[in-house]
Amino acid sequence: MSTISGIAAAPRANEVLLNRQDWQERWALLGLASPAVLTILIVMVIPVGWLFYLSFLSDDGSFSLEHYERMLESKAYARIFWTTFKVSFLTTGLCILIGYPLAYFLSQLGPRAATLCMLTVLLPFWTSLLVRTYAWLVLLQRQGLVNRWGMELGLWEEPLALVHNLNGTLIGMVHIMLPFLVLPLYGSMKAISTDYLKASSNLGAGPVQTFWNIFFPLSLPGLFAGALIVFVLCLGFFVTPAVLGGGKVIMVSNQITRNIELFFNWGAASALGVVLLLITLGILFAASRLLNLNRVLGGGH
C-alpha cells in the first residue's frame, strides 16, 4: 500500500521540492543586489528621511510647520520658486528648439557621418560641467570673445551684459542640457521604421506632409522623454546658476546652500529640499502616467 501511494506522491513531492529550490535560488540571486540596496538605503534614503523630519522642527526643537509657512508667506521664497521654474522652462524650451533639428539631422545621416557628428554632442557630454561653465564665463564676460567680435562686426556698440545674469545662466544651461535632450530623441528617431515614410510618400504625400503627419508624431515620445529629463535636471541645478548667474539668479538649490552655509539653518534648508524633491517626484510620477519611464531610464524587465 505504502509503495503505491509513495509512487503516486513522488512527482508532487518532487515538484514542491523543485519549486522550493527555485524560490531559494531566486532569493539568493536577488541577494546579489543587497550591497547596492543597502548602500542606497543607508547613505541616501534614511538621511533624506531625516531631513524630512528636520524640516518639521522649529529652532527650539519642537514640532512646527513654521518653515513651510514661511515659504508660503515670504515674497523672497516665491521669487526663488518663480526663478527656478522660469529658468527650467526657458532652458527646456530652448533645448527643444535647438535640439530637435539637430537630432533630426543626425538621424538622417549615414552610419559613418552620424558617428562623426555625434562626437560633437558626446564631447561636451563627457567634458566636465565646471569646465564648460568656466568656458562660457570667459567667452561671455565684458571683455570676452563674444562681446569683442560682436562689436568688431558692428552687431552692437556697447559691451552687452551676457554674464552674471539670466542670459548667461540660460546660455550655459542650454549648452549643458542639450545632449540630455538630443540623445534620447535621436534614439527614438532612429527607431522609426522608414517603411512608414515610404508608405506615406507612396500614397502621394509630399515630404513636408510626411514629416508632419508621420515622422513628427512618431518622434514625440522621444522628445517628451528628453524634455522631461532636461526639465527635472534643471529644477535641481546648482553650479551654472551659481557661476554664470553671479548671485543674481537664485534657484532653489542655491538657496538651500545659502541657508546652510550662511545661516546654518537646517530646518529651512530641509523644508526647501523636501519641496524640491516632492515637485521633482510629482513631475516624474505624472510623466510616468503618460509614457513608459522604463524606456527613458533604460532599465527594468
Added chain:
Amino acid sequence: MNWLKRPASETQITHGQRLWLYIISTVIMVLLVAPTVIVIPMSFSASQYLEFPPREWSLRWYEHYVNSPAWMDATWTSLKAGFLTMCLATPVGVAAAYGLHVSRHPLGQFFYVLLITPIMVPVILIAIAAFYVFVQIKLVNSLLGLVIAHTILALPLVLIVVSAALKSYDMNQEMAARSLGASRLTAFLGITLPQIRFSVLTAALLSFLTSFDEVIIAMFVSGGENSTLTRNMFNALRDQIDPTIASISTIMIVISSTLLILSQLFGKSRD
C-alpha cells in the same frame, strides 16, 4: 551643384530643399564644441586676461598649476576619489544588475527603481543629507565619506548601462555552460562577463567621471586636506576668473576626449 537636387531620403525630399537643416545643424554643432575648444589656446596665453588668440604664448599657467601644492593635492584627491568610487560602484552595480536580471523576482522591479532614484533626487538634497549624517559619524572631510557619497551617484549609471547590456545578451549561453557542469559563478565569469565587458568598462569609466566631475557633494563633504579639484575650481570661479583654471580645464578636456574616443573605438570593434 548636382548634389543639391538629389533626393536625400526615401520621401523624395532633396538635399537642396533641406539645405537650411544642414546649415542650422552645423552652426549648432560648432556652438556645442567651440566653447571647450577655445579654452585650450587661451590656456597657453601669457596674459593675465585670457585672450583669444593669445598675443604671447607661454606655459606660465601650467607652471602655476603644477607648482601649487593646493591644486596638486586637490588633483590627487579627485583622482583617488574617482578611482575608489569606480572600484566600489562597478562590482556592486554589476552584481545588482545581474542579480535583478536573472532572479526574475517580483521585488526586482521595485529594487531597480529604488537603485536608480539617486539620479532623480536633486543632488543638493543628497549632498546636505550626506553632510548631516557624516557630521555625526565624523566622516566629513574624509576620503572615505566622499567615496561613499559619490558611489550613490555612480550606482544608477552602472546599473542602467549593465542592465541594458544584459537585456540584449542571450542567457541561454550561460545555461549551456551550467548544463555542462559549470557553477553559476564560473558560468558568469567565463561566459557572460566577457560578452558584456565593454558595457562594464563603460560603466566603470562613467563612475570614475561622475566622481571626478562632481561638485555639489564635494562642496559639503570634502574639505581641508581632502578638498577635491572641482571644489577648488568652483570656489575660485565664484571669486574671480583665474587663468590657472584654463590650464586645468585643458588637461581635463584632453583626458575626457581621450576616454570618449577610446570608448568609441572599443564600441566599434565590438560589432
